[in-house]
Amino acid sequence: MRNFITTQNWSRSELQDVLDLASDLKNKPHQPLLKNKSVAMLFFNPSLRTKTSFELGISELSGTAIILQPGKDAWPIEFGDNIVMDGESEEHVKEVAQVLSSYCDCIAVRAFPKFQDWAIDRTDHVINSFAKYSSVPVVNMETIEHPCQELAHLLTLQEHYGDLQGKNYLLTWTYHPKPLNTAVANSSLLIASKFGMNVKLLCPSEQYHLDDRYINAAKDNCSMEGTAFDISYNIENGYSGADIVYAKSWGSLNLYGDTEKQIASNSQFKHFIVDSKKMGYTNNAVFSHCLPLRRNIKATDEVMDSDYCLAINEAANRKHVQKAMLSKIL
Amino acid sequence: MRNFITTQNWSRSELQDVLDLASDLKNKPHQPLLKNKSVAMLFFNPSLRTKTSFELGISELSGTAIILQPGKDAWPIEFGDNIVMDGESEEHVKEVAQVLSSYCDCIAVRAFPKFQDWAIDRTDHVINSFAKYSSVPVVNMETIEHPCQELAHLLTLQEHYGDLQGKNYLLTWTYHPKPLNTAVANSSLLIASKFGMNVKLLCPSEQYHLDDRYINAAKDNCSMEGTAFDISYNIENGYSGADIVYAKSWGSLNLYGDTEKQIASNSQFKHFIVDSKKMGYTNNAVFSHCLPLRRNIKATDEVMDSDYCLAINEAANRKHVQKAMLSKIL
Amino acid sequence: MRNFITTQNWSRSELQDVLDLASDLKNKPHQPLLKNKSVAMLFFNPSLRTKTSFELGISELSGTAIILQPGKDAWPIEFGDNIVMDGESEEHVKEVAQVLSSYCDCIAVRAFPKFQDWAIDRTDHVINSFAKYSSVPVVNMETIEHPCQELAHLLTLQEHYGDLQGKNYLLTWTYHPKPLNTAVANSSLLIASKFGMNVKLLCPSEQYHLDDRYINAAKDNCSMEGTAFDISYNIENGYSGADIVYAKSWGSLNLYGDTEKQIASNSQFKHFIVDSKKMGYTNNAVFSHCLPLRRNIKATDEVMDSDYCLAINEAANRKHVQKAMLSKIL
Incomplete structure (x- = not known):
């Protein structure tokens, strides 16, 4: 199982393989490569290009994208460990990641930093928490890096x-x-x-x-x-x-x-x-x-x-x- | 390439052709007429019938609809030309229209007037800007006219x-x-x-x-x-x-x-x-x-x-x- | 035509049949049982599991789900009878239910109680109004019961x-x-x-x-x-x-x-x-x-x-x- 959270743990040749396949898909956009596959897309922040290109791209490969906006149309999520959850969050990433893993074949996450404390934000804890608790690959749709x-x-x-x-x-x-x-x-x-x-x-x-x-x-x-x-x-x-x-x-x-x-x-x-x-x-x-x-x-x-x-x-x-x-x- | 922004530049017989095809589709709703086609639907305002009927209709014709709500789940958009964009808008319609044209086969827009100055609103500049910069057909989902x-x-x-x-x-x-x-x-x-x-x-x-x-x-x-x-x-x-x-x-x-x-x-x-x-x-x-x-x-x-x-x-x-x-x- | 609003008007054996089919679908998730069928999903409240599991499940059965959020992306709805609608609501459930029935094969509703007066909330009037005016089956995605x-x-x-x-x-x-x-x-x-x-x-x-x-x-x-x-x-x-x-x-x-x-x-x-x-x-x-x-x-x-x-x-x-x-x- 392979996440796509940062390009740093992908080799140049692995990334070139992705780029070569992308060129191929550019010429032949409709192929059933994701048939019967689904991706849960979690947006903690707004998006135009990312939402459209992922949602449509998945559809062009015969897959299904589910769009979720935690805190807006879904419940606010807690990320800390061993927390007494008496604040605003209604559920823990541990449950969210496991439940979405049970439904979908991939979890994609857009989670911008909070812009309060770089020492915290630089840990990229939202997407890393999903990666920790998911049993399916996790994809970065922009956090403190933007590998796509x-x-x-x-x-x-x-x-x-x-x-x-x-x-x-x-x-x-x-x-x-x-x-x-x-x-x-x-x-x-x-x-x-x-x-x-x-x-x-x-x-x-x-x-x-x-x-x-x-x-x-x-x-x-x-x-x-x-x-x-x-x-x-x-x-x-x-x-x-x-x-x-x-x-x-x-x-x-x-x-x-x-x-x-x-x-x-x-x-x-x-x-x-x-x-x-x-x-x-x-x-x-x-x-x-x-x-x-x-x-x-x-x-x-x-x-x-x-x-x-x-x-x-x-x-x-x-x-x-x-x-x-x-x-x-x- | 043909936009559907106003019925005024469609002839009566062209419109009747559309109505005749509609009757046909009413009897036989599932036909792959939009197979491998996609429509970006931009809602600047709420919708029940328009969203449901477009999204479902596109699906019944084997196409894909992408729903976007600029200013809510996507970035606020600037429509003026030669503007120093130091206000709230994060991107210009010129980019939005070109990018969506690169992804999708059609751009549909719901943009109600602003209700401040009819001299401005009557230019219908939101949808007309999309039409100006798009390389795909633009469809009116209600602006100052409602041709659908x-x-x-x-x-x-x-x-x-x-x-x-x-x-x-x-x-x-x-x-x-x-x-x-x-x-x-x-x-x-x-x-x-x-x-x-x-x-x-x-x-x-x-x-x-x-x-x-x-x-x-x-x-x-x-x-x-x-x-x-x-x-x-x-x-x-x-x-x-x-x-x-x-x-x-x-x-x-x-x-x-x-x-x-x-x-x-x-x-x-x-x-x-x-x-x-x-x-x-x-x-x-x-x-x-x-x-x-x-x-x-x-x-x-x-x-x-x-x-x-x-x-x-x-x-x-x-x-x-x-x-x-x-x-x-x- | 059968609603799924409460399990109380389903017999134990009918429910067991549903559970048995569920086990079957768990082993073979992709079957075209909802081909050319569509479900309008109305969320008056947030959702993670319900939205994802319904939307994806419908897709796995070759059906189409339409997500609506009345009061957010759609118009606020009136539920009372014989009301002079001079408040916030822009349309009546009678129209909403009939229109959605004309588009879709099923209407699913999440409508939590208002938490003001249990005598009112216990009538579950939102989903029951949809059931009253719809000509397609109505499904409960959580109201004052949660049969799913x-x-x-x-x-x-x-x-x-x-x-x-x-x-x-x-x-x-x-x-x-x-x-x-x-x-x-x-x-x-x-x-x-x-x-x-x-x-x-x-x-x-x-x-x-x-x-x-x-x-x-x-x-x-x-x-x-x-x-x-x-x-x-x-x-x-x-x-x-x-x-x-x-x-x-x-x-x-x-x-x-x-x-x-x-x-x-x-x-x-x-x-x-x-x-x-x-x-x-x-x-x-x-x-x-x-x-x-x-x-x-x-x-x-x-x-x-x-x-x-x-x-x-x-x-x-x-x-x-x-x-x-x-x-x-x-």
Whole structure:
């Protein structure tokens, strides 16, 4: 039994197999690979692309998706062990995971961090609790990592460039009025480094470093692939020579839980917006973003509407890679 | 590629083809006409009949429906062009429409007006934005028109009367404690006039006229069909000679955005309720309403429970006409 | 046409037929018994197990489930007769039931009591109104009874014990910080007594008696089966000799509508928690609960994690019994 919670415990060749199957499914979308299989999809947070691409993708493979929103249409869930449950939660993840395992062949979970205490959020305890108590594979639909987005991102880049080995990959922080999740940024470092690219992280200051777990994993991946890992605080230097620009906004982990300070900090760096001047420093790079994206905040209309913007392609590829991944683990 | 946003750019014979296919599907509901096809259904507002009839109808044709509720389970969407998105919206319709077009074969939208400024609402910018940026057909599940209701209404009347040419059709305003959408009223004028009926609009005063766009379209349709179009403010005169009575409440466009004044205005006209005395003025007319309907407010129990009330039949026909329409455009 | 609103108007042998089909479906879950059939599922309250097990079960039988949440994604509904609908409700159950009957082959309803006036709630008017106006079978997904839970409970006990005739069955009240629905408790008495067990109700005091309708029905069932029905207020005496312990918390009907007093009353009886000391008084009993369950409030971790706890099995059996029941009535 294999979970898909992080790409870090999948090898590059295993992931490439998933991407190859995704290409195949892109050409032939309706195959009964999930016939008589079902997936319980638990959304603790909103979703457009993830819900649509999973639900439809499962249907295209003749499977059944069940959508659940704990705390909204289902009961609130407790995750702590040995707890006297006298608060708001009506049931324990231990029961939820076992019951859903009895009904379905897979449990997929979207659970964003709580944005109060990074020491807690970084344990990713919601999805890990499901993994602990489930008897069926557990799939990450975005927690503090977003491995499905990684696969879609990679497939899109491979469709554009072919082999990515040695390409120069930039992950740039970009402005957003709210302090957002680091998941896609963490995932960007993991997957770019795993697939043999020179990875550069551009952010406003050390305050915006990602968690060491992800910085170190990316460094390890790069060292294994013989590529470079760098961090830059200078925009021109950061964009210079890039073949790929991936943008994401996130809140400073150093100010985590203090939303007001995070907002004030972010607002100093509105100039990190991705625009055509910055793209001009690159090696004729492609640009992408995971969406949703606030136009003229994270990236300009000009960038979003350009030929080199692959964001729509990447979103479209979500369906194909998820179908492939589910077919592999089920 | 053909949208179904308004019946005005569909000819009478094209619409009749849809109605004929609907009759066919009513007799033989399970046909694989939408096999391997999918429809993204976006609900910005609540729904009972529309959701059930579309979702089930698509399933009966072997297709897949995906239900999305932007702002609830999906991200809030921006519709303006060239906007710096520093408000509540997390993504732009341009991305949403393109991404959903990449996943699905059709995008269906329910987006009621905002009830603040009719000059804005009358542009129907939500669904028109989807139509502008989508690469798949867009279907109206009620905005400021309700073309699917029109089809169901027509099929129901044709089932009762056969040919409708020259029938006397009354659309009467009726009371409701809140100022409601004009969509079904607008649609009623469009479809009754297009199918060759003499159309009369009965409302409490000029304050309750519908938008000129719809009045004029109905007049044009009637003039093309050689039938009459009239507006009446007198109840007995309005009902007199009618073969069909269709009722709908709406808020005065002249007081649009001032909910308190609209409510006060409406409350003067509680006597517009459809009752058996008024039905007695007619030519033994049938009665219908789009539902939901507040009993003993819009129409009496006696009318709703009468043999001449076709509201349930009309609601039931929603499924059949929508299946036919989707089969035509997909 | 047969509703499934209460097990009381189904005979023991009819119910056993359902259970036998459920066992069959458990071994062979994918059968086209509901091909071209659809079920409208109306949730007035949250659900995890019920939604998942019904929606997936219907899909496994090749049917289609439509999920509706009146008041959230659908319009609020009026249930009174001859009402001038000038309140919040936008439509009457008479229309909703008829319209859904026109679309679907079955209407399933979850409608908890309002917890204000037991004299009203005990009429179970929501589901009974649907039954009154529907032209298709109506299924209870929990109101003031929970017959689907009954079937799952019975199947689980039969899987463990085989024939249940003469077994000693204990329903014990247990603590919960909120005054909960009596539905599962009522159902527990009905089904245990119907299937030939000696039934004992253990509760803190006469204040916690269940409605006479259910006490008397259980007494009648027991008298028909030649078994005993007892009520106990003493924990040791209650557990003594039990083969089966079923636990449920509920609010005192004598304090119904006064939530503060109910909470205060409940809080006197925290010691009714199911723990291994109490289970030690039994005849090596199995334990079960309908879920959701607050750990260390209703039952201890030790009990929930024990070999004799059948709560997960019972939840898993929900899917199988519901598939069997739907196959029988459709």
